[in-house]
Amino acid sequence: MNNQNSPHSQVSAFDGTNIIDLNDEHDEFENSREIIGQWKWSEDKLLISAWLNVSIDPLVGTDQKADAFWDRIRQYCEESNPGLIKRGVQAIKKRWQRINEGAQRYGSCYDQAERKIGSGSNVDNIIELAHELHKARYKKKSNFDKHWSELRKQPKWRTPSSSGSAKRTKLSDSGAYSSSANNETPTNDNDVAMSPVRPQGTKTTKRKSKGKAKAEMIEELEEIKAVENRRLSLLEKFNANHEKEMDLKIIMADTSVMNEAQLKSTAVECLKKFVNDVILVFESEYLRKPNSNDVQRLLAMGEARGFPGMMGSIDCMHWQWKNCPKAWKGMFLSGHKGIPTIILEAVASSDLWIWHAFFGVAGSNNDINVLDRSPLFDEVLEGRAPEINYNVNGNNYSMGYYLTDGIYPEWATFVKTIPRPQGEKRKLFSKYQESQRKDVEPAFGVLQSRFAIVRGPARFWDKNDLAKIMRACIILHNMIVEDERDTYATPFGPLPIYDDTTNGLSQPNLGEEPFAPYERYIERNIQIRDRQKYRQLQTDLVEHIWQFHDTTQMM
Known part of the structure; x- marks a missing residue:
């Protein structure tokens, strides 16, 4: 502290005298x-x-x-x-x-x-x-x-005279009383006359405040509500600013001075931000449902291979989850792999483009259980799928199909092989079907070969993080397919132009899009699961492939 008695504000030597304690009460x-x-x-x-x-x-x-x-x-x-x-x-x-x-x-x-x-x-x-x-x-x-x-x-x-309680204490033999909260009330008889009057009692206080209690309570609640709203608003602003600061901190982090734990944490945060941005920017283009132009191109590719009306092949892949919580291991344990896995259901065309990806079902389920939860046919059931019309062996069909293995049900939208075929036509059909339905398996193999994170065991704890990583990898995979499709040995027709006008990308408009009537929804569901239509389509394809094979051999 400056010495106020000195004109030059110099501090005198400490000699232990004239000391004043700031906390002294004397x-x-x-x-x-x-x-x-x-x-x-x-x-x-x-x-x-x-x-x-x-x-x-x-x-x-x-x-x-x-x-x-x-x-x-x-x-x-x-x-x-x-x-x-x-x-x-x-x-x-x-x-x-x-x-x-x-x-x-x-x-x-x-x-x-x-x-x-x-x-x-x-x-x-x-x-x-x-x-x-x-x-x-x-x-x-x-x-x-x-x-x-x-x-x-x-x-x-x-x-003291205005805050006394209703309790009274007898202070003298003369019978004088004083509030227990008034510590300064005189105790001698001469000062009793000068002492404050006794404060009002509890009953009087309650009676006077009864009319004001409700209004004061409402006012107090309104004040608390206003303070809470202000606190929540400030908290939201703080969280938004904190997230921006964390993003900037990750981007500007100097990895040369970080230890192993810090590097690992920074890498994980960068990965999460990267996959989120990839999904946000590119999902609507590179992981979309097939539009009208895409459907026509897929139909042409299928017809060129002997399967008119084919939209691709469908199958499931298991991704090992190394850090699966112990409480969930029984649910995610795969029966034939013996380890916790998460299932990816995908539809791929012969050019390895993945048109449909449904990820997150526990590994203990089979392909039929995954199909029951899959949104594969939502567009068809709601009447929003592009129209499909083709002819097989003289019969007209208005619903595309996928090539599958034997576990899938006999629906009009699936074409399976014939187990133990009898006759040359059926054997030829089984040979064609088993070779064409494996298009999805090379797509899985290429996806895993390109991205090591989905080839090895998953090490994240949150299933949502794993789902975002898988979707981002599929989007990047489709980008590569688009860039390299013209270098493949098999021609796949003209490349699509990804433009809203020329390619007909459907833009969501939930405000004007009507919901499908319930009767139509049930009717389409019955059409998809029509076993008789499935058998008729399979029979027509047997005859068509026999003729297609003869024509191909002659050429």
Whole structure:
């Protein structure tokens, strides 16, 4: 602290004399405090304001420890006026105790003087008499009249004469009573006449406040609601800013000074951000449902291979989940692999483009269970799929199909092989079908060869993270297929142009798109599961492939 007596503000040598303790409570140091300017009126006024504001705050003012309460008051003082000298919690706490005690004493003397002089008197006379009573009672003049003026109208603070409880204590043999909350009530008979009147009882207080209780409760609830809404708004802004800071921190991170754990954490965060952005930007183009142009191209590819109406082949792949939670291992344990896995259902065309991907079913399920949960036919059931019309062996069909293995059901949308075929036609059909339906398996192999993260065991704990990684890898796989399709040995027709106008990409418009009537939904579901249509299609394909094979051999 600067020495105020020196004109050059030099600090005198410390000799252990004339030391003043900031936390001392002795009265003889009060004048010394004012002389050296340790606790000025501006500081006391700021301390009173801090105590009131922290106490009234509905979020932090109650149900907290004393140390935290006084530390909040210290922070309030420092933030409200940074130019003042910083003080410790103990110094602030002791100074408030002196202010509270002095204001209480002066307040009791002021109330007594006001009753003694009576109504209509000059305020200056009341103040003068209050100081005289204070000096007579406590042997010194009060220095806390300003503090009492600041505190007297605050509901959080009351003088002894206005905050007494209904409990009364007998103080003398004459039968005088005083409130238990008034510690300054005189105990001799001469002072009884000058003592404050007994405060109102509990019943009277309840009776007077009964009408105001409901309004005060509503007002208090509204204040709490406003504070809570403001807190939630600030929390949302903080989370948004924090996420931006984390993204910038990841991008600008200097990996040269990181240890192994930090590098691993940064790599994981970068991977999550990368797959999220890939899905957000490219999913609508590279993992879309086939539109009208795509359907016509797929039909042409299938007809060129002997299967008119074919939309691709469907199968499932298991991805090992190394860090599967122990509580879930029984559910995700694959029967034929003996390890926890997650299933990917996919539809791929002969050019290895993956048109459909459904990921997340537990490895303990088979392909039929996955199909029951798959959204593969949602577009067809809701009447939003492109129209398909083709002819096989003289019969017209209006629903495409997928080549499958033997586990799938006999639906009109699936074409399976013939187990133990009899006759040359059926044997030729089985040979064609078994060779063409394996298009999806090379797509799985290429996907795993390109991306090691889906080739090895999955090491993430969250299944949603694994689903996003798989979708992002499929999107990148389709990008590569689009770029390299013209280099494949087998021609697949003209490449699609990914443009909304020329390619007919369907744009979602949920506000105008009507829902399919329930009757139509049931009707389409029955058509998909029509076993008779399945057998008729298989028979027609047997004849068609026999003729197709003869034509191919002649060419």
